[in-house]
Amino acid sequence: MNAFTTVTSRAVPLIRDDIDTDIIIPSREIRSVTKKGLAKGLFAGWRYDAGYEPKPDFVLNRPEYAGAQILLGGANFGCGSSREQAVWALAEHGFRVIVAPSFNPIFRRNCVRNFVLPAIADPVPMAKVDGPLHVDLAARTISGGDQTWTFEIDEGSAEVLASGLDEIGRTMLSADKIGAWRAKDRASRPWIYLENRA
Numbered sequence: 001m002n003a004f005t006t007v008t009s010r011a012v013p014l015i016r017d018d019i020d021t022d023i024i025i026p027s028r029e030i031r032s033v034t035k036k037g038l039a040k041g042l043f044a045g046w047r048y049d050a051g052y053e054p055k056p057d058f059v060l061n062r063p064e065y066a067g068a069q070i071l072l073g074g075a076n077f078g079c080g081s082s083r084e085q086a087v088w089a090l091a092e093h094g095f096r097v098i099v100a101p102s103f104n105p106i107f108r109r110n111c112v113r114n115f116v117l118p119a120i121a122d123p124v125p126m127a128k129v130d131g132p133l134h135v136d137l138a139a140r141t142i143s144g145g146d147q148t149w150t151f152e153i154d155e156g157s158a159e160v161l162a163s164g165l166d167e168i169g170r171t172m173l174s175a176d177k178i179g180a181w182r183a184k185d186r187a188s189r190p191w192i193y194l195e196n197r198a
Helices: 085-093 105-113 155-163 167-172 175-188
Strands: 006-009 011-014 070-073 097-100 117-120 133-136 141-144 147-150
Touching: 085 105, 105 117, 105 155
Parallel strands: 011 070, 070 097, 097 117
Antiparallel strands: 006 133, 133 141, 141 147
């Protein structure tokens, strides 16, 4: 179950505008068609040196952010191609929330489909909090220290995140209605349902 309610975590500050999907997961790091095995290539161009050794000064490699579930990004986050592997890599690394002033629309939809919350808000004051942030989807709030901020997300996306159900799961909620429609249709158009008896 991927249902999103709340997350409490340190936040990784990577507040740069126009971080595109090729920066998030370079094409050379995509070696399979599954959602697994992409986390190592996350931000590979910034994260590793020419010998593929972690750069100690890159924020994702700093020990205080190990296990962080919140990423603070800049405007137009996830621009570029529609590469869904970018979200897969972020999710596999452990990120459940990305806070940014704006998102590429396709990237934002891919986040929701993969149960990563794309929270529209100004991340700059959040980056100043020395400690964890608490994200509450139902309240549409992010709090840390003695401050609370609101974030934007459309109602449909919030419902998907809260349900934890993908497209197939949401369709199966109507299984009884689908079955009833098929039974009625079979009775009225039996020739459509002729089975191969060979």
